[in-house]
Amino acid sequence: MVNHTNTQNLIEEEEKSINVLDLTKYLFLHWKWFLLSVLFFGGLYYYQYSKTPFVYSKSAVLMIKTPQNSNATARFTRSSMANTVSVATEILQLRSKELMRQSIDAIQADVSYYKTVGLRNVELYNDAPIKVLFSNINPESSRSFTIIPKDASSVELHTLDEGHEQKKSIIPLNKLVKTTIGEVTILPTNNYRKNEIGQEIHVSKIPRESMVSYFLSNIKISQIEEDASLLRFTLEDYSPKRATDLITTLVDLYNLQTIDEKNRIAVSTENFIRERLSLIEGDLGAVEKDLERMKVANQGMDVNQATGMYISESRQYLSAGRDLETQLGLAEMMRDYIQNAEGLIPTNMGLVDLNIDQYVNDYNSALLRKNRLLEGNNENNPIVREIDQYLALNKSNIERAVNNAISGLKVRIQNSQKDMNTALKGATSMPAKQRQVLGVERNQRVKEELYILFLNKREENALNQALADDNLRVVDPASGSDAPIAPNKIRKLAIGVGIGLAIPTAVLLLILFLNTSVRDRKDIEKALSAPFLGEIPYSKRNKKDVHVVVREQATDPVTETFRILRTNIDFMSTGRSKQVITLTSLSEGVGKTFCAINLAASLSFLKKRVILLDLDLRKGTLSEKINATKPKGISHYLSDSSVSIEDIIYENEISGSVDVIPIGVIAPNPVELLLSERLETLIQQLKNTYDYIVIDNVPIGVVADASIINRISELTIFVVRAGKMDRRQLPEIENIYKQKQLNNMAVVLNGIRKGSAGYGYGYGYGYGYGYGYGKKK
Structure with missing residues (x-):
């Protein structure tokens, strides 16, 4: 199973590589279009290059x-x-x-x-x-x-x-x-x-x-x-x-x-600074005169210093009073708690009186001792009662000490308030003078700072104006190669050549992929299971010999392909009689008659007796092509019992060794004639005389004659024309083969054009050269 899978993968990879190679060959066969396109676009872009000015x-x-x-x-x-x-x-x-x-x-x-x-x-x-x-x-x-x-x-x-x-x-x-x-x-x-x-x-x-x-x-x-x-x-x-x-x-x-x-900004800045300095100088002189006058009126006393001293004292008394009020608040909170508390009393509350903390510690120790005794005894225990008495006494002492502390703090707060009021009276004794002095001094400081600031700015602006510099400095001056950077000849030509190659490639591939006609052997083998006998290349016939293109000693491709065709027919005939060969197609104009004539000629080169029979009673294409305008033919024989076989056989009509039976005249009732028993009699007599009977039949997809003639056929060659038949019609041929509508059906691909199809397996006749038989050109 693994080997089969590997083999299948190798086959698929090989097919892919063949497809790429075939596409390349297909494009190479149209080298003239590529050459013309490259010359046109290359010339066009070279013209554009020659006309475009150089850019540096x-x-x-x-x-x-x-x-x-x-x-x-x-x-x-x-x-x-x-x-x-x-x-x-x-x-x-x-x-x-x-x-x-x-x-x-x-x-x-x-x-x-x-x-x-x-x-x-x-x-x-x-x-x-x-x-x-x-x-x-x-x-x-x-x-x-x-x-x-x-x-x-x-x-x-x-x-x-x-x-x-x-x-x-x-x-x-x-x-x-x-x-x-x-x-x-x-x-x-x-x-x-x-x-x-x-x-x-x-x-x-x-x-x-x-x-x-x-x-x-x-x-x-x-x-x-x-x-x-x-x-x-x-x-x-x-x-x-x-x-x-x-x-x-x-x-x-x-x-x-x-x-x-920068210079305009500097000049504007200088004018502004000059105006402001003039105004500040006048204001500063007036402020200094006011300060001098106030000091003379106060006899040289420093009002600010005296006021500061009083204010400092008042702030100290105010701070001490706030601390005392804090102590008072804590003491009152302690008192309220002790009055309602039945358990432990908090210690280290920040009270100044240390005796209170001692009383509280004693109280808490006795209460803890009582609680431990109650765990194993009842309340009537003499020790427990003694402790209760001690706790009541101690709690009374704590309350009394706290009340004494509260009273002492209130007295100290009153004294501190009195001292603060005394200091404030001293500070407020000269409020008017102090406000005047503070206002004048503040105004003086402001004017002095502004004056110094503008003096600094004036000097700074003068320096910036003197040192005014540009914003950019050239590190490397403008330079560069004197060779143009555009247009680039190589690039232009490369673009032209690239477009010249791309456009034909795109057009040819588009034509190839949009072409739904049968192109080559690969299309046949993919869609049909019928035996494939060979492929015949397109042949240009000359005027002297319009119907036979094969030659006995020739090695041209057409002759070689018909040799391959007759060899494949012999392979199919192994063990069974295949004397009667019928050629048919799905439609007309596929080269069926051409194949019949040249196949008969090729069989005759084997020193076999061959006869061509035209059973296309409606058109007589074979008779017309070989110019067999004879007085009697197959239509006379089938319609008139008095006509003998010798009357309708014309010897050596093709290539000097192939006999022909033409149609004679176009029959008005071809179906009735073909159903006649004389047709079987004719074929039986011909089989006794000839080695091969090649019959040019009518297309099976057009009229019913082909199905009637099928009863006498031993090998049916179904001719498919490359480039004419649509690949979508191949399933119809496959149905004909599977339903066995034709006896021993095999397929021949006709009209392979070199340079037009070229995609797939190729023509398949090149290997015939130089095998030793025939003359070498």
């Missing part, structure tokens, strides 16, 4: 200055508004549209100069031999024209008028000239040389906002390290020099704006 990349490394990494800012603290540096904020500011507008205006990046080299436009930028200055032009306007240097002092200007007609004019250099595109001045540059004479320079004034969007879309700013204040600034452009200049200009303008902003 330049990068710079910038450091964001902070108090930690800047020498100037490390020594002094910035103002609160500029002290915090955010990397995200710096990146957003560098990508601002206004900053980009100023940078574009500074280097005139909205004016493009380019030449056409081959199919590609090459951006010149500062390498252009001329420079165009527009006068009073809207930054959002658009212009496009061509300049051709004529000589050292003039150029030729080509423009389009309102009617889109080209207009030429000669423009002198270094002069403001009014043209159809506005007032312009054309200046020669250092690149204005003799070799530029006659060369077309295309100039485009692009709307500034379009250039802003273009450059911002090509800018990449990223933080190099997560915890580092370093930025990588990358710009892609058609001109490497313009990219470098734009990066440098943008960073310089950003730093200038930063310094201007």
Whole structure:
């Protein structure tokens, strides 16, 4: 069981590998389509590559200055508004549209100069031999024209008028000239040389906002390290020099704006501090005069010190009175508890009188002793009664001691209250003077602190203004390879070739998978259990010999396949007579007659006597193909008993050795004729004379003739046409085989086209070459 499972798995794996290999072969057979597709798309993408302008990349490394990494800012603290540096904020500011507008205006990046080299436009930028200055032009306007240097002092200007007609004019250099595109001045540059004479320079004034969007879309700013204040600034452009200049200009303008902003803040801060200092100086002088006047009026006495002394004493008396009140409360609580308590009395309650604690301890000890005695005796025990007397006496002593303590505490509280009132009277004797002094001194301290604060801020602001620094420092200036980063020739061609290979592959596979027709032997063997005799490739017949394509000494694929077919027929004939071979099909047009003719010819090459019989009484396709327009045929024989066999047999009609019985004329009643007993008589006589009788039958799926003829058939070859029959019809053929509607049915696959099917087992005739028989080509 295990070996069978392993064998089955190996077979499935082999089938999978065969499927992949067959798919590859199927695609390879259509190599012409792949070649055409690759040439088309490869050429298309090469054309796009040749036409696309080169793109260059330049990068710079910038450091964001902070108090930690800047020498100037490390020594002094910035103002609160500029002290915090955010990397995200710096990146957003560098990508601002206004900053980009100023940078574009500074280097005139909205004016493009380019030449056409081959199919590609090459951006010149500062390498252009001329420079165009527009006068009073809207930054959002658009212009496009061509300049051709004529000589050292003039150029030729080509423009389009309102009617889109080209207009030429000669423009002198270094002069403001009014043209159809506005007032312009054309200046020669250092690149204005003799070799530029006659060369077309295309100039485009692009709307500034379009250039802003273009450059911002090509800018990449990223933080190099997560915890580092370093930025990588990358710009892609058609001109490497313009990219470098734009990066440098943008960073310089950003730093200038930063310094201007800091200076404006510093000037505003200085003016504010100066105004506040002037006001505070006046207020501080008035407060000091008031304090001086009060000290003179009080004869130099320190009112604050005297008041503080009285207040300190009153606070001490107040604290002592609170402690006494606490003791009084505890004593009263002790008294109430003792009056109602029958058990143990709590000790260490914090009372000042130590005698109370002694009485309580004695009381508790006696009560515990009494409780122990009661466990083994009754209350009438003399010792228990003695202890009860002692407890009553001791409890009375405790109550008296507690009452005495309460009385003493109340007296002490009264005395403490009197002392506190005396101290408060001394403290309140000068309340008005004290309030005045405290108010003046408080006002003086506030003014002094504000004055000192603003003096410090003034100096700090002056230092920050003197040391105003930009926010960015260029660590690595804009640089990069002068080789373009795009378009990439290899990548473009690879994409073109890839698409050229992918599209035919997708189309061919789609055609293959959507094709429901029978394609090869594998489709037959999967759906049918009938014996498979062979597969016949598609054959292109010539005009001289339209019906026979096999040759006795040939080794071509068609001849080889019919040799295989006749060999397989011999295998099926082992032990049983298979002289009468009938060819039928499910529908017409599958090559049934072609197979019958060539099978008969191939059998005759074995020196066998073979006769072809056309029993398609409705159409006579076999008779028509071999051009057997004879006066008498099978229809005459079946309908007229006076017609003999010799009258309808025509010898050596095919390949010089195959006899033929044509239909004669198309019969109006083919079913009645085929049911005639003369048909069996005819076949029996032919079997005595011929080795093989090949009958071209009608399709079984069209009329009932095939079922009638089946009674004389010894071997039925069911012809299936590749590419014509739908695979969904194969179950119908399987039912015909299982129900034994046809005698000894076997299947032949006809019309295998090389390069159209090619999926599955292949044609199966290639191994016939070189076996030794026949001539070698």
